[in-house]
Amino acid sequence: KNYLTINKGSRHGIKQGLGVICSEGIVGIVKDVSRDYSTVISVLNTNVKFSAMLSRNGYFGSAYWDGVSNSHIKLSEIPFHVKLKINDKVVTSSYSAIFPTGVPIGIVESFSKETTENFYDITLKLTTDFGNLQYVYVVDNLFKESQKEIEEEVKDE
Numbered sequence: 001k002n003y004l005t006i007n008k009g010s011r012h013g014i015k016q017g018l019g020v021i022c023s024e025g026i027v028g029i030v031k032d033v034s035r036d037y038s039t040v041i042s043v044l045n046t047n048v049k050f051s052a053m054l055s056r057n058g059y060f061g062s063a064y065w066d067g068v069s070n071s072h073i074k075l076s077e078i079p080f081h082v083k084l085k086i087n088d089k090v091v092t093s094s095y096s097a098i099f100p101t102g103v104p105i106g107i108v109e110s111f112s113k114e115t116t117e118n119f120y121d122i123t124l125k126l127t128t129d130f131g132n133l134q135y136v137y138v139v140d141n142l143f144k145e146s147q148k149e150i151e152e153e154v155k156d157e
Contacts, residue, residue, distance in 0.1 A: 001045050001046060001047065002041075002042040002044045002045050002130075003031065003039050003040060003041055003042060003045070004020075004027070004028065004039070004040040004042055004133070004136075005037055005038070005039055005040070006020075006037065006038050006039075006040060006136060006138070007036065007037060008036075008037070008038060008138065009033050009034050009035050009036045009037050009038050010033050010034065010035055011035050011036065014030060014033050014038045014138055015030065015033060015140070016030055016031065016032065016033055017029065017030060017098065018030040018098070018138050018139060018140050019096075019098040019099040019100075019103075019138070019139045019140075019141070020040045020136050020137070020138055020139070021099070021103050021136065021137050021139055022128055022133060022135060022136050022137065023135075024104065024127045024128045024129060025103060025104035025105055025106070025126065025127035025128045026043055026050075026092060026099060026103050026104070026105050026127075026128060027040065027042065027043065027128060027133065027136050028040040028041050028042040028043050028045070028048070029041050029048070029098055030138065038138075040136075042130070043063070043065060043073065043126075043128075044065045044070055044073075044130060045065060046064070046065055046066070046067050048064065048065065049062050049063070049064045050062070050063055050064075050092070050096055050098070050099070051063075051092065051093040051095040051096045052075055052090050052091070052092065052093060052105050053090065053091055053092070053093035053094075053101075054078070054082070054084075054088055054089075054090055054108075055088070055089040055090065055091050055102075056085070056088050056089065057082065057083070059078055059079075059082045060077075060093045060095060061075050061076050061077035061078045061119075061122075062075070062076050062077050063075050063076075063090070063105055063124065064076070070130050070131065071125060071126050071129075071130070071131075072106075072109065072123055072124060072125055072126065073105075073106065073123075073124050073126060074121075074122060074123060074124070075090060075108075075120075075122040075123075075124050076119060076122070077119055078119055078120050078122060079118055079119055079120075080113060080118055080119070080120065082120075084108060084111050084120060084122070085108065086108055086109065086110070086111075087107050087108060088107065088108040089104070089107055090104075090105045090106050090107065090108065090124055091103060091104055091105055092105060097141055097148055098141065099139065099141075100139060100141065104127040104128075105124060105126065105127065106124035106125050106126045106127050107124060107125050107127070108122060108123075108124060109123050109124060109125040110122070110123045111123070
């Protein structure tokens with residue numbers, strides 16, 4: 001359950017729920033905000049799951065940390081019929097209202113069909129080096145409310 005603290009807060013325009021990225025890729029989501037500081041729930045937190053997409057073919061699933069390594073995460077819900085390759089790039093998908101589409105997440109390091117379901121067991125090597133993270137960008141999806149509104153209309157049908 002990893003968190004980061006950044007030295008920007010509400011007086012700098014930071015709000016709860018904003019995405020946090022770095023030049024290498026995804027970092028986390030703003031959790032709490034004070035006047036001058038914010039905490040960020042890292043993608044290296046077992047309580048975080050986010051939408052991810054294979055950039056080569058557009059298939060999407062959920063990325064999450066399994067608590068094992070600070071340089072690897074898992075990608076789930078990719079069905080067996082999808083053609084995977086080692087080193088396939090994985091990025092954020094358009095199904096996230098938090099992160100812009102196309103932010104690097106990692107590359108496929110390994111995959112297997114040794115699950116009881118019809119989905120691969122995929123391990124990604126993160127593009128973000130959390131052991132050397134110094135500078136981050138806080139990003140806001142200016143269309144988040146509009147996106148959520150239209151998605152809720154579909155759910156109500």
